[in-house]
Amino acid sequence: MALRLVGAVALAAAIAARAWAGGGDEADEVVDVELVLAVDVSLSMSPSELKIQREGYMAALMHERVIAAIRDGLHGKIAVTYFEWAGETSQRLVVPWTRIASLDDAQAFVALLTAIPARSARRTSISSGLIFAESLFEDNGFRGTKRVIDVSGDGPNNQGPRVDTTRDGIVARGIVVNGLPLMTNSGMTTSFDVPDLDRYYAHCVIGGPGSFVIPVTEWSHFPEAIRRKLVLELAGPQPVQSAHLSSRDVRVVRVAATPAQSRAEDYDCLIGERMWQNRLRFWDEN
Numbered sequence: 001m002a003l004r005l006v007g008a009v010a011l012a013a014a015i016a017a018r019a020w021a022g023g024g025d026e027a028d029e030v031v032d033v034e035l036v037l038a039v040d041v042s043l044s045m046s047p048s049e050l051k052i053q054r055e056g057y058m059a060a061l062m063h064e065r066v067i068a069a070i071r072d073g074l075h076g077k078i079a080v081t082y083f084e085w086a087g088e089t090s091q092r093l094v095v096p097w098t099r100i101a102s103l104d105d106a107q108a109f110v111a112l113l114t115a116i117p118a119r120s121a122r123r124t125s126i127s128s129g130l131i132f133a134e135s136l137f138e139d140n141g142f143r144g145t146k147r148v149i150d151v152s153g154d155g156p157n158n159q160g161p162r163v164d165t166t167r168d169g170i171v172a173r174g175i176v177v178n179g180l181p182l183m184t185n186s187g188m189t190t191s192f193d194v195p196d197l198d199r200y201y202a203h204c205v206i207g208g209p210g211s212f213v214i215p216v217t218e219w220s221h222f223p224e225a226i227r228r229k230l231v232l233e234l235a236g237p238q239p240v241q242s243a244h245l246s247s248r249d250v251r252v253v254r255v256a257a258t259p260a261q262s263r264a265e266d267y268d269c270l271i272g273e274r275m276w277q278n279r280l281r282f283w284d285e286n
Helices: 002-020 047-062 064-071 103-115 126-135 163-172 197-205 219-235 260-265 271-285
Strands: 029-040 078-085 091-100 142-153 175-181
Touching: 029 047, 029 091, 029 126, 029 219, 047 064, 047 103, 047 219, 064 103, 064 219, 078 103, 078 126, 078 142, 091 103, 091 126, 126 142, 126 163, 142 219, 163 175, 163 197, 175 197, 175 219
Parallel strands: 029 078, 029 142, 142 175
Antiparallel strands: 078 091
């Protein structure tokens, strides 16, 4: 086991070096999906929730169903990067772009992820996280048939640019945004929580062909939600076998083929900003 871990760490270092050198003279490596994992670490997340979240991603990336979905792709490989976000200026790249084509590759990615503990920060700026995620596609050394931003979060945007208009601009450039709203009603509940965060994500955050939301209402469901989301994102236009999506506890909310702008008009996408302003007004009056 120790030798296997040492080997995984060594492979991780080699992969990281290659990922950082992505913009060299050689042609970009063709993969099935370029996937950005954008993970919320705002202060409303408790330490135990941060741990569950990180471990959920680690387990999902090494899961046999996810590895099988990667291998079933046209090219049999994907490129993944992982960063954590909170407020407008709080984005931290944890694992750079990494090619995953096998379990060994996935273990190397997880070794890098394990080496850096999660770190919380103030406020919630989904929009700034999306902007940062979009920038990661530039000169990354890979060329995917699909580009996806996979964003998780436990509250609405309350800082930075409007999230819906930010989303619209990113989707217009051919990038799909999928969401994992965390609606567990546990941990550090705040006055900025919204009860229908899944609807907020569906109307204001996600977009692009085939985009979807997977709400997480219990932390015990989180690992399965991550696995299901990854399998769906890697499946491409082909239907996913039901055996890959067996859990009854995790539901997938597909977005109808309605323009993102029309969907946003059906929901107050500034609800987080308004809640923050109301709180500031209360402080000023008292």
